[in-house]
Amino acid sequence: DRNWRLDFVTDSFPALLEKLDRQEIDVLVGIAYSDERAQRFEFTAQTLVSNWGVLYRQPGVVIDSITDIDDIRVAVVTGTIHAQELLDLVGRFGLSIETVETVSYRDALAAVEDGRAEAAAVSRLYGLLYSPGFRVTETAIVYNPVEVRFAGPKGGDPRFLDAIDTYLAAGKTGADPRLQTHLAEVFGSQRGAAVPLWLYGIIGGVAVLFSLAAGIAFLLKREVARQTASLEASEREFREIIEKMPDPFYRTDATGRVILASPSCHDLLGYRREEIVGRNLADFYVSPEQRSKLVEAVLAGNGKPVMIEADLRHKAGHTVTLATRAFARFDADGNFAGIEGITRDISDRIAAEQALRESEERFQLAVRQAAIWDWDITADKLYCSPYLWEMLGYSEEEFAEVLRNTICSIVHPDEQDVFMAEIAAMKTDPDYRYHNEHRYRLRDGSYRWFESRGHCVFDAAGNPVRTVGMMIDIDHRKQAEAATMRLGRILERSFNEILLFDPDSLRFVAANEGARENLGYDVEELADMTPVDIHPEMTGASFAALIAPLRDGRRSSVSYEASLQRRDGTEYPVDVRVELIRESDRPVFVAIATDITDRRAKDRQLLQAVKTAEEANKAKSEFLASMSHELRTPLNAILGFAQMMDLDRREPLGPIQRDSIHSILKGGSHLLELVNDILDLARIEAEQVPHTIERVTVNDIVRECVDLVHTLADRRNIAISDRVSAGDPLEIDTDRLRFKQCLLNLLSNAIKYNLEGGSVEIDGGAMPNGFLRISVRDTGIGIPPAEHAGIFRMFHRVGANPMLSREGAGIGLSVTRMLIEQLAGQTGFTSEAGTGSTFWFELPLAGNSDVLIWTEELRTGIDPFDRDNQAMAGIVNRLAQLSADDVETPSVAGEAVEHARYCLERLEVVMEVCAFPDMEGWRLRFRHFTGELSTEAAILSERRDAESLVRYRRFLRSWWVDHIAAVDAGLAPLARGRDREIRRVLSNPD
Numbered sequence: 005d006r007n008w009r010l011d012f013v014t015d016s017f018p019a020l021l022e023k024l025d026r027q028e029i030d031v032l033v034g035i036a037y038s039d040e041r042a043q044r045f046e047f048t049a050q051t052l053v054s055n056w057g058v059l060y061r062q063p064g065v066v067i068d069s070i071t072d073i074d075d076i077r078v079a080v081v082t083g084t085i086h087a088q089e090l091l092d093l094v095g096r097f098g099l100s101i102e103t104v105e106t107v108s109y110r111d112a113l114a115a116v117e118d119g120r121a122e123a124a125a126v127s128r129l130y131g132l133l134y135s136p137g138f139r140v141t142e143t144a145i146v147y148n149p150v151e152v153r154f155a156g157p158k159g160g161d162p163r164f165l166d167a168i169d170t171y172l173a174a175g176k177t178g179a180d181p182r183l184q185t186h187l188a189e190v191f192g193s194q195r196g197a198a199v200p201l202w203l204y205g206i207i208g209g210v211a212v213l214f215s216l217a218a219g220i221a222f223l224l225k226r227e228v229a230r231q232t233a234s235l236e237a238s239e240r241e242f243r244e245i246i247e248k249m250p251d252p253f254y255r256t257d258a259t260g261r262v263i264l265a266s267p268s269c270h271d272l273l274g275y276r277r278e279e280i281v282g283r284n285l286a287d288f289y290v291s292p293e294q295r296s297k298l299v300e301a302v303l304a305g306n307g308k309p310v311m312i313e314a315d316l317r318h319k320a321g322h323t324v325t326l327a328t329r330a331f332a333r334f335d336a337d338g339n340f341a342g343i344e345g346i347t348r349d350i351s352d353r354i355a356a357e358q359a360l361r362e363s364e365e366r367f368q369l370a371v372r373q374a375a376i377w378d379w380d381i382t383a384d385k386l387y388c389s390p391y392l393w394e395m396l397g398y399s400e401e402e403f404a405e406v407l408r409n410t411i412c413s414i415v416h417p418d419e420q421d422v423f424m425a426e427i428a429a430m431k432t433d434p435d436y437r438y439h440n441e442h443r444y445r446l447r448d449g450s451y452r453w454f455e456s457r458g459h460c461v462f463d464a465a466g467n468p469v470r471t472v473g474m475m476i477d478i479d480h481r482k483q484a485e486a487a488t489m490r491l492g493r494i495l496e497r498s499f500n501e502i503l504l505f506d507p508d509s510l511r512f513v514a515a516n517e518g519a520r521e522n523l524g525y526d527v528e529e530l531a532d533m534t535p536v537d538i539h540p541e542m543t544g545a546s547f548a549a550l551i552a553p554l555r556d557g558r559r560s561s562v563s564y565e566a567s568l569q570r571r572d573g574t575e576y577p578v579d580v581r582v583e584l585i586r587e588s589d590r591p592v593f594v595a596i597a598t599d600i601t602d603r604r605a606k607d608r609q610l611l612q613a614v615k616t617a618e619e620a621n622k623a624k625s626e627f628l629a630s631m632s633h634e635l636r637t638p639l640n641a642i643l644g645f646a647q648m649m650d651l652d653r654r655e656p657l658g659p660i661q662r663d664s665i666h667s668i669l670k671g672g673s674h675l676l677e678l679v680n681d682i683l684d685l686a687r688i689e690a691e692q693v694p695h696t697i698e699r700v701t702v703n704d705i706v707r708e709c710v711d712l713v714h715t716l717a718d719r720r721n722i723a724i725s726d727r728v729s730a731g732d733p734l735e736i737d738t739d740r741l742r743f744k745q746c747l748l749n750l751l752s753n754a755i756k757y758n759l760e761g762g763s764v765e766i767d768g769g770a771m772p773n774g775f776l777r778i779s780v781r782d783t784g785i786g787i788p789p790a791e792h793a794g795i796f797r798m799f800h801r802v803g804a805n806p807m808l809s810r811e812g813a814g815i816g817l818s819v820t821r822m823l824i825e826q827l828a829g830q831t832g833f834t835s836e837a838g839t840g841s842t843f844w845f846e847l848p849l850a851g852n853s854d855v856l857i858w859t860e861e862l863r864t865g866i867d868p869f870d871r872d873n874q875a876m877a878g879i880v881n882r883l884a885q886l887s888a889d890d891v892e893t894p895s896v897a898g899e900a901v902e903h904a905r906y907c908l909e910r911l912e913v914v915m916e917v918c919a920f921p922d923m924e925g926w927r928l929r930f931r932h933f934t935g936e937l938s939t940e941a942a943i944l945s946e947r948r949d950a951e952s953l954v955r956y957r958r959f960l961r962s963w964w965v966d967h968i969a970a971v972d973a974g975l976a977p978l979a980r981g982r983d984r985e986i987r988r989v990l991s992n993p994d
């Protein structure tokens with residue numbers, strides 16, 4: 005009420021005294037008054053409380069009188085009056101102690117606790133309040149009564165201390181009760197131990213006595229009396245506390261008779277206190293064992309409290325579960341004096357725990373997404389989790405109504421009997437596993453499938469007590485099952501052959517009706533077979549390679565063509581698609597095979613038609629070749645005689661006749677040139693020109709060609725730059741003359757279709773694909789885009805009427821293309837009208853093992869087979885120029901398979917006609933080859949990688965070369981003289 009603002013300064017005691025000296029604090033609270041200190045500080049006139057010094061000791065150290073402190077270590081707080089007085093006292097008794105200097109009472113007690121000192125001198129008040137927090141024992145040594153007052157610095161503001169004095173005075177006279185209240189608050193129940201204010205005067209007197217050595221005995225007696233009084237006071241307080249304690253308290257004597265009980269015991273057991281006190285504790289226990297357990301535990305606790313849970317009988321008759329914190333009392337002689345206990349009703353807690361456990365279990369089940377039911381059979385109570393009735397579409401009330409009619413009422417009428425039987429079985433047979441699937445009627449009247457699983461618990465007498473279970477909505481599963489069954493029936497009846505086989509063993513695990521009927525095997529037989537057993541052309545390794553992309557997940561399906569072999573040994577071609585199904589826990593391969601006998605037949609007809617057309621074309625070329633030859637003879641005669649007439653000196657011609665003869669000669673030689681060209685072309689096309697393959701140095705040929713066209717170029721003032729002949733030596737295996745012919749064709753075109761003063765550039769080098777490329781670039785008229793497509797066609801000329809053109813007949817480029825292809829190469833060009841063109845060709849470099857150059861050595865002499873083989877060489881070479889990612893690659897590979905089948909079928913027929921030995925073995929070898937080849941082709945078209953392409957090429961080429969050497973050559977002698985017969989069987993495709 006004076007509006008002081010208080011700043012609390014906390015520090016050690018000596019430091020605080022110094023702060024007071026320096027006027028850093030205005031008021032020091034609770035400092036003992038002494039005359040000496042009064043010289044140093046200002047004090048209040050009034051005293052707050054009286055206090056004195058007390059010694060605390062380590063529990064093991066004996067200090068009964070002042071003389072016992074001789075030669076021991078005593079902790080004192082530096083600068084305190086009690087420290088000073090103790091030293092004076094010790095000096096007066098002629099004793100010596102070792103002081104342990106500390107900065108606070110707390111520190112002093114801690115010093116005793118941690119062994120730095122054996123005893124500590126602290127203020128009585130501090131000790132009362134805080135010593136229970138330390139492992140120290142109070143001694144009987146008390147000394148140096150002092151008055152605790154407030155102090156201020158010398159020269160400080162006197163108003164502070166004056167104001168405090170006013171309060172203290174009012175408090176002492178009782179005019180102001182606040183001081184008493186505050187003290188009570190601070191010291192609490194201990195305040196009885198503190199000397200009342202009005203006593204401080206008496207104590208002051210005692211202090212006088214005390215300071216005399218002779219007064220010690222008296223003081224001790226007083227102290228005993230005081231302690232007795234204080235004990236009585238605390239006993240009173242204890243009883244008071246007991247009266248008010250919310251938790252029931254009791255105390256028994258050694259026989260178990262209750263001698264003290266708090267009123268709250270009534271609340272617990274229903275008995276009044278008077279009814280409890282005097283009765284034996286055992287009377288309240290439900291089971292005697294629990295009661296003896298209590299005594300045992302308490303005795304074992306040896307004075308320390310133990311926790312015991314026990315059931316006691318309430319006056320009303322029911323049982324209450326109590327948790328008791330009990331301990332044994334011992335009398336002064338150490339004999340067991342009885343039990344003391346504070347107890348608490350935990351019936352609710354236990355019930356709650358039980359409920360929690362149960363609901364936890366239910367919850368555990370419920371989290372598994374199932375609806376729970378829990379039927380207490382004894383009490384006939386059915387608990388259903390909300391999920392259950394929600395699942396069925398009912399509200400809680402509606403479902404309660406359902407349950408009143410029994411759950412069976414919503415089971416589908418067709419299934420009610422079975423349902424009841426299952427319930428009965430569950431209740432009577434402990435081994436019965438309740439597990440069923442039923443339709444239940446939903447709130448909206450519709451039915452849905454649910455699966456129930458349950459279990460019945462039986463008591464020791466074998467009576468069903470309780471059944472617990474759960475329900476799962478399986479409607480989707482049921483529908484899926486139905487759909488699967490429908491689908492299964494459809495698949496079963498499908499004409500496609502559907503075969504399932506195991507990923508590990510590759511054995512068939514299922515086959516539909518179509519597959520079983522077509523193959524002629526039944527399910528049992530198939531169970532011991534793998535796809536390799538019904539693919540006569542395949543080996544285990546080739547099949548494994550085929551399905552490898554499915555296993556490693558690179559492809560979702562693999563398709564291939566193959567033959568299937570029936571039980572009776574006959575075969576039929578199929579298109580197979582294989583997938584690995586991983587949906588279920590056991591992955592399985594599914595193969596769907598479609599019979600392609602019809603498609604094969606059509607393909608073969610088509611192939612036959614193509615071959616026939618090719619034959620016809622060849623015939624035309626052959627005709628053309630012989631015709632040209634026939635034309636050349638009379639033409640030579642005409643030219644020869646015209647020349648003779650021109651040169652005849654004896655009968656010289658007139659000027660007009662000479663002009664005519666010159667026209668004949670000019671036109672005739674042009675015609676001869678043309679006929680020669682056509683003859684060459686026809687021969688090449690009819691593949692009648694054998695190639696002579698030799699190692700050639702390209703640089704030399706280029707130089708020769710450039711020399712040959714030089715005059716032509718010079719005439720039109722066209723510069724030729726040759727970047728090849730002087731470069732690194734380039735070697736290839738080819739036909740020298742044909743190479744030269746091709747290059748000359750390109751060079752002469754580049755000059756012919758160039759502008760006056762234009763240029764031609766020859767370039768070339770090895771390509772990464774194993775080919776040599778030679779290109780001829782010109783700065784001529786170019787070719788318009790519309791003409792690009794037909795530029796290599798025979799007799800094709802750009803923008804000209806063939807009859808009018810004087811330049812050429814459109815033969816050069818087609819001859820070039822045909823020759824280059826026969827030499828396992830390819831041709832091409834780029835051109836822009838008005839800017840110029842670049843024509844190029846590629847020929848295999850020496851050592852390119854992917855190509856197959858058709859040479860005399862490969863010819864067998866059996867014409868149809870030579871043609872077949874030559875066509876195969878063409879396919880091999882086309883493949884050699886493709887890369888794995890070219891769009892054409894799979895179809896060219898497929899073409900090779902088709903052509904191989906075609907060739908080998910024709911060959912088989914002829915071999916039979918010629919009675920070729922070991923026909924069966926060859927047939928099998930051929931089938932294996934076509935099988936492997938088609939597998940490789942499938943792998944290639946699935947993977948489209950360089951590795952598969954290289955493998956495919958090598959396999960095809962080497963097999964075919966070996967084949968020509970082994971079979972066709974071997975067949976030639978046998979075929980001699982059978983030409984007619986051979987032609988006949990070959991012309992009949994069936």
Ligand code: ADP
Nearest residue numbers: 753754757786801802812813814815816817841
């Ligand atoms: P030709 O005997 O007519 O030259 P080719 O087969 O050599 O027969 O050429 C066919 C046609 O292609 C030529 O008539 C010409 O129109 C065109 N051609 C060929 N080479 C070139 C070129 N370098 N520049 C422009 N056009 C060309």
